[in-house]
Amino acid sequence: MERTRAALAQPIFHYRSSGGEAEEAVRWRFQVSHECRGIFVFRSVRLDKQPILVHETEQLVNFACRLPISRRWKRFGDGTERSGAKKEHMMTASEGSARIQFKVLRGFPAIGDSTDKLETQAFLTASKEIVTVIESFGKLFTPVISDMNGNINKLTKAYGADVVKYQYLEDLIVLNVNVDDFAANALLWLKRGLQLICTFFENIYNDAQAKEALKQHLQDAYERTLKPYHGFIVQSTIKIIYSWVPTRSQLLGQGDAQAENIEVLTSFLPRMRAHLDSIDALLKAHNLDDARKV
Known part of the structure; x- marks a missing residue:
């Protein structure tokens, strides 16, 4: 026809x-x-x-x-x-394989205490790994991937200007306060995107019922991280994505594969959260946590 x-x-x-x-x-x-x-x-x-x-x-x-x-x-x-289109996007649970294998990711390095500085290169590398995790969610998440990659590239460019001077993330930000907010703004939005993903997987990890549907976990993560900084129109469009997040088995696998992923998350998520909390404190300490909505 x-x-x-x-x-x-x-x-x-x-x-x-x-x-x-x-x-x-x-x-x-x-x-x-x-x-x-x-x-x-x-x-x-x-x-x-x-x-x-x-x-x-x-x-x-x-x-x-x-x-x-x-x-x-x-x-x-x-x-x-x-x-x-939907069927092509989804992997059936009977296939059993996990889209994500956290054991192959280096993740965020451990932080000794709250005074430890975060190494810029290690943070950028771990952030890129998180982007590969989001890629497993499906093509509808492409704008989120592009946005996070864009902010990673901005930080990489700023870091590349002097890799010795900016060995630590704090120096990259603090030494440019009142000079150039290019890196600070990129870090702010990258942090928020990482907080979304970290909270999402924390919700999955803490779900005692191990529910297959993950829509509610993603929605909750969004409302606790990015929603306060989005206007009505952006919030409305985000809702479209909720219905397209893969299931628990599709992301983490089944049986031993899922158990292995959950075991790795036991140490992976706290290290990631520690980095994000440190960055959050850094930005707030220098009044760089812009709360304006977009």
């Missing part, structure tokens, strides 16, 4: 980077020929960018019409079974 041009049924949310380049739409409705209506979800949220509301995007409309029917689903967020 020939597909016709999509007809917009609601506004499109766009996100613009600092350079003014429009990113992909969050959500919009279209009609494909005479078959049915559907909702497409594209890469959505930049954690540190202000969304811009627009009403027409011809390029995205044409793009949707070129997609095969198998790539769309009829209803979103109401428990109705999705089509091929």
